[in-house]
Amino acid sequence: MLAAVASIAVVGCYVAHFDGEPRPLGGLVVALPDTAGTVTQPTLLQRRGEPTAVYVVTAVREDPGGLVDATRIDVGNGARSPVQIAIGPDSGYVPFLAAEVTGSPVVELRGVSIPRPTFHLFRFPGGGGPGIHLVDSSTGIVQVATARPSRRVLVTKTVLNSSTVGEMRSRLWSDPAGRVVAFLWRRPSGWSVCLFSLGTQTAAQRTESL
């Protein structure tokens, strides 16, 4: 009996998993049009001197100096408008900063995270195998939260035996001044972005949070 339960538990660890839909707490959720077939995470930018708008680029061509199609989103009311912008170091548009780099906001798990040993026949393209590698297995509530100056939960997501927490971290961005936080995620219908206005953060606070 015990062996049967253990076997079911082990099999469950490798079969059962659940990734809930992200639930923004406040903020502005904007579905990005015509992105159902877009495999690439959209690029977020801000125009210098215009902190109240976010520019979202869903398809960048390898055309240095050329214009790309973008969606301008008003952070205040979510109004969308198609625009064409130039992107690059001297374009006047600056990229959002990865939260993985700035350290804020953060993605935290309220639950259990146990690296799950997983068999592989071989590794690609790293080479080697057969062998065992560890896969992140998180169960609980994942929270996206600001770290400073005060903690504020922005997004929650329920997960069971999930390995997507790392991916969530890579979907989290903030504008260079730390006033706007953006969280991207993919639905079957396409990409969505959730925008949060945090107000002004002082340079000292931002430096402290790095």
Add this chain to the structure above:
Amino acid sequence: MTWRLARHVLASTSLLLGFAQVGLAQDVPNRSALAHPVAFAAAAGHVGSSPFSPPEEDDTLFVVDQGSGLDTGCTFRSGGPLSIHLLIKRVVGPVTSDGTLRDAAALVAQGLVSAKMHLFFPAFDIDVNGAPGVPPESDRISFNGHDLGTLTGDNGIWKLNQFDVPVEWVKFPAPVPAGSTPTAADNLIQINVDELSAPEENWCMAVDWAQAEFGAVAPIFLVHGTNAQSDTWQPHFTTFFGSQLALWSNDINLAANGSILGNGQLLANRLTQLAASFGAKKCHIIAHSKGGLDTRAYLNNQYDPTQLKVLSVYTLSSPHHGTIESDIIVAKRTHTNPESTNADIKYLIDHDYSFVSTPQEPAIGDQTTGSMAAFNALYPAVPGAVRFYNYGADADLNNNGTIQANETAELLPSFLPNSSLAAAGTAMYRALGSVAAIKVTVGTRPGRLWGTNTFTSIEVAPANGPFQLNDLVVTETSAHSPSGTYVGSRDANHSSMKTEALAREILDRIKAEFPAQ
């Protein structure tokens, strides 16, 4: 009055008059120091009274500006010998128990360390021309007990003395594990003052600071790629560098499937640690696959050359323009019931097995062609002073347009049947070579029995013009970054390109461009 008494009188008088002691150091009574005082203002930024300022320390240039034997005022033999301790903090190779290099000759022969270390220091009032009735001043200098000769100069002036020290005589720190800091090696410079006048004391002298400079090739750090760790460099690169005396490390383990920007941050921290363990402030980087993209992220976001200067970067089949395989697999994994009419795309979709450890998000998403187009637009270059070289590879060794089992060696496991290896390799080769972009379309159609089924069509849109040679993961075109210098293609696949021959070629280029002089 004896010379000695005269000297004491003059020195005492000078102190009473408030002149700098060194400036009043003329020690021969018929040349009145008081009549011709030499009073130098202390150079800004250092302690001492010579007009020469010491240079900033670097990892192959070390300075001692205060301490034993320095700023002593004009010192006679009885105040000596002057013992100056010069600390060298840079590891250049294994050392013996006394701190000297275990195999200095080999290091020099391989161009990894300069044959000589240059020793500089400003010395004051070295009266080599002597004076009537007294022998000339002879101040003998030794380095770690080895005689270097005598100092040069003239009455009442500071002169920058230079000596060349064989590197065999120099003590260096012993290598330490990554994460530790090497213990500085204490090198003793000793100056015996006015040897020829004994038992009299006719001449005095002083030293302001001392500097030692040598040449050494900067350490080389190896950065792994996607779904890999530091062992990706085994066996060829580790075997090669292990057999060389060059300083190197592959002890870098970033997030195996981390994002480019996140790994850039991790890389910045790790490189700083590794460099510190060598006492180095400069380095070279060799990066495989996505490691090259992580390196570019680091150079664009965290790079601070005042902390650690990257001299050159070599990327080996890094997908600077993405890889269509990532586009296909991401599309397959994120959409319902993927299918394709293209045989090669269909093969990749159908063979994305769960029992194979393959790239995962966010790493795989960051290497899609669209994501890399955005990355290149935002970060088109690396800092100008960094020499940036790219290698690519072509896996079709016999140029027949298909891949045989032997052409997948090291990338795919040899225990698979040859037919499977050939089929997988050929599908990858053809997909990369022919597909420029994919079009993903979500649709529905009637179910076989009832209702509707959602499906996702992944098709070619458009095809490449000329077929793109590739290493089964990255095309040669993609391996050439927007700002890099493409230095060549290897006849190899994505893994087997990491050969000893390539490692040697890179090391030779590093030594040629940054010689240890």
